[in-house]
Amino acid sequence: MAKKPRGKAETKGSRQSHGDAGSTKLAGPLLAGRYVFVRELGRGASGRVILVRDEAGEGAPRALKVVPRAEAARLSWEYDLLTAVAHPNLAAVHELVTLPEGAPAPFRLPPGGAALVEAFAPGLPASAAVLRLPEDERVPWTLGLGVAVGRALGAIHRAGLVHGDVKPANIVVGEDPMQALLIDLGLSRPPGVAANAAGTPAYLAPEAWQGHGSTAVDLYALGATLHELLGGKSSLTDTRSASIAELWARATASPRDPASLPASVPADLRRLIAALLDTEPTRRPPSAREVVARLSSMQRELGGRAAETPEEVLEELSAAPTNAERAMAVSALALVGRGSEVSALEAAFEAPGVAVVRGPAGAGRTRLVEEAVRRVQRRRAEAGAAVPTFLRASAVLPESPHHDAVLLVEEADHAALDDARALVAAAALDGHELVVVLERSSALEGVDHDLVLRALDAVGVKELLTKLGGRAPGAGLVDAALEASGGLPGRLCRLLVGAILDDRDITRPEALRAGGEAGYGAGDLPARGVAAAEHLAVAGGTVAGDVLTDLLGIDAARGLSALATEGALSFGPDGWPRLRRDLVVSLHRGMSSKRRRTIAKQLVARSTGVTARAFSLSSAGDSKAGAGALLQAIAERRRGGDAEGAIGLVRLAEAIFDEQPAGLAFALSDALRARGRYAEALTALEGDVSPPAWCLRAELLRLSGRRAEATDALAEIPGVP
Known part of the structure; x- marks a missing residue:
């Protein structure tokens, strides 16, 4: 956004929400035009944490980590890191806010600071939560918390970074220790040697006092944390009055003795903590994953949540990322193939106005806007300029915000340009800059910026x-x-x-x-692409482009282009268009039988591939010829080594046709066998009592290690003495 004229406020910390005449007045001032003070959660040497209510986010609770001007760059780094490293045991971040003018009571924030807005995690610091536990619950509770923190550290380490300040006060835990959050990534950095030591003295590894940062330093701090939570004693309790030299000397002399742990701590856990606290970093466990694996094994022995996991695979499962971790990693993937679009949108945010980001659902429109906003917020925070807040609305335009902002309106196909411009003008009259981004599937005349997102190749x-x-x-x-x-x-x-x-x-x-076979319908296909899509659907999803040209003329090329732009089809290595599988099924079911037969007869009359011929014959009413062609197409895929393609043909036929041709189950089972999916292959053969099916069943049982059953199956082949 452009620089404001001198004398204009950049952030009005005391601004009230006006709303309409019938709305309820907010109880207090707004920070960044949206956050209402609830209470202070805590404070430390470098800042405060405040619980707020997000009036622009349906009143959701948020945690504001506020730091003074001197710490703003560190907060910007933490914002970038949390954006890139998504994990269930790390706090989710929403946005970065700068405070050029500060904020009055009840916030009481000095000018020039910054705030990181995170999801609020109800709970207590681990150092306080552990004091509420009965003694007999400390060990299982600490094991669960250790697994959670170890997994969070694993995600940070896989991103090529170290946390730098692991300690009980930086772990927020609620009722379930396995859901604990590791917070405060402000000291995170790539591994290496820094000029000065950084972190909390009582949890620093000996080498960290010399500026060394590594995964081993984080693991030492995790060991110190577990040691403390379990009641171990330390010689580093008084760190304020000691000199750096004295603290370093104590750190190198093993200040936390595992022998000081209570007798209730199991021997395996004592040994792990001793290894984590080893003064020689090379003797500590090699990774956070290994620590998680060992802690999970101890949980099993205590009858905790890992009890149902077979012992022989426990370590393997514990060392691997959980499905939740892997799913969150997908959501944090960097944008691909959108560099120029992000740059263009980032430039659009430099001046008030209305922008459109258009493309089909699933094109990544929201993700593109989020990335552009993140870059603008970070760049402007580093420059000490006002940072626009990021607002979102769905379909209906809200009232004008009372702060510099980027407003994303999702599902805005019916939003009026005049309404969007009125919001921008209202913000300008109020001394603020607003960019409205409309997320649409179609163009809108008269906007300031129009970005089109196309499908990836x-x-x-x-x-x-x-x-x-x-x-x-x-x-x-x-x-x-x-x-x-x-x-x-x-x-x-x-x-x-x-x-x-x-x-x-x-x-x-x-x-x-x-x-890909579920979840998307055909109702939103571009009009010019419907005819081409219907022909492809009747052909089983793919047919030579020249066949479509013969049937549809110039409309074929236009239709295929429109479908490709919408992500409805892609082009295979042979250059043939391939309609998405879910659209093949939904179009096939949605067409009238008369329309299907008409298209099918047109396709059958032309020289098409065997797959297209199989599906077209069946749709034209010649089910016998269609079944023969389908089995031929499956056999061709198998001979070409494409067992997966053969499976796909069978699954598509099952989804489209009510009657399945004889031999289809056998073909599916044989293709599944080729892919090593023996259990599925056996299921596919259920009900088939032909001799070939019995022979295949016996082979599948043998491959599954069930040799006695395989022998019995061979003995029961019908018609064989």
Whole structure:
């Protein structure tokens, strides 16, 4: 946003919400035009934490971490880190706010500071919560808390950073210690050597006193935290009166003796804490994951939440990220293929006005706006300028905010441009700058900025999957991701999250194809693309482009282009258009039988691929010929080594046609066998009593390690003496 004329306020800390005549007056002043003071949660050497109510967020409680001008850069770093490292045991961050003029009572904030707005986590610091526990509950409680903090540290370490200040006061815990949050990432930095030591003396590893920052330093602090919570004694209790040299000398002399722990602490836990507190960093556990694994094993032995996990796989499961962690990592993925659009939107935020970000649902419109706002907030905070707050509304425009702001209006296809401009003008009259961003699927004439988000191509999808998995995916996975998502990054991320939470292996194409078969209908297809989409649906999803041109003329190219822009289709390695699987099913079901037959007869009359011929024959009413062609298409996929493609054809036929041809279950089972999915393959054969099916059933039992059952199955083959 442009610099204000001299004399204009940048943040009106005492501004009241006006509302309409019938609205209820807010009880107190607003910070950043939206946050109402509730109470102070705590304060430390570098700032305060205040509980507020977000009037622009339906009254949701938020935690405001407020620091003075000297600490503003550190807060900006923490904002960036929490934005990039999403994890269930780290606080979710909402925005960064600067306070050029400070704020009056009850906030009482001096000018020039900054505030980080985070989700409010009800609870107490671990140092206070542990005092409320009976002695016999301390060990299981501390184990759960250790697992939570260890997982949070693992996420930070995987991002190439260290926390730098792990201690009980920086752990917020409610009723469930496994849901504890590790907070205050202001001292986080990449591993290395700094000029000065940073952190809390009582929890610093010996090498940290010389400026060393590493994952081993964090693990030492975790050990010190567990030691303290379990009642261990330390020689570093009085750190205020001692000199740096004295504190360093105490730190190198093993100030926390595991022998001082109460007798109720199990031997395994004592040994782990002793290893974490080793003065030699190379002798500490090598990673946070290993610490989590060992703590989880102890939980099992105590009958805690890991009790149902088989002992032989406990360590493997504990060391791996949980599904919730992996799902949150997807939500924090960096934008792919949108660099120029983010830069353009960031530039648009420099002056008041109305912008449109348009594209189909799932194109990443909201994510794009969030990233552009984050960059603007960070850049302006570093420059000491006013930071616009980020507001969101759905469909209906709210009243004009009383602070510099970026307002994102989701589902704004019916929002009027005049209303948006009226909001911008009202804010200007009030001395504030406002940018309204309308999230739409179609263009709007007369806006100041118009950004179009198109579907990603195979290169972009591959880059996104690489960022998630840490290595380049195979062509089959990229192909499945394109087919299921149409190249829409938001849709792909939702498919990935769904697959992860359903415990499906997202490195396998079938996991994405399974998720892509549901959740999206055909009602929002562009009008010029409907005819092409219907022809593709009747053909089973794909057909040569020249066939569509023969049938639809110039409208074929226009329709395919519109569908690709909307993420409804992608193009395979052969250049043929491929309609998204969910749209194939929904269009097939939504068309009248007469319309399906008409299109099917047109396709059958032309030379099409065997797959298109199979589905077209069935839709034209020749189910016998269609079944034969379908089995031929499946066999061709199998001969070409594409078992996954064969499975996809069967699943599509099952979703579309009421009657399944004979032999389809056998073909599905054989393809599943080729993919190593033996349990599914056995299920597919249920009800098939043909001799070939019995032979395949016996082979699947053998491959599953059930040799006796396999022998019995061979002995029971019908018609074989």
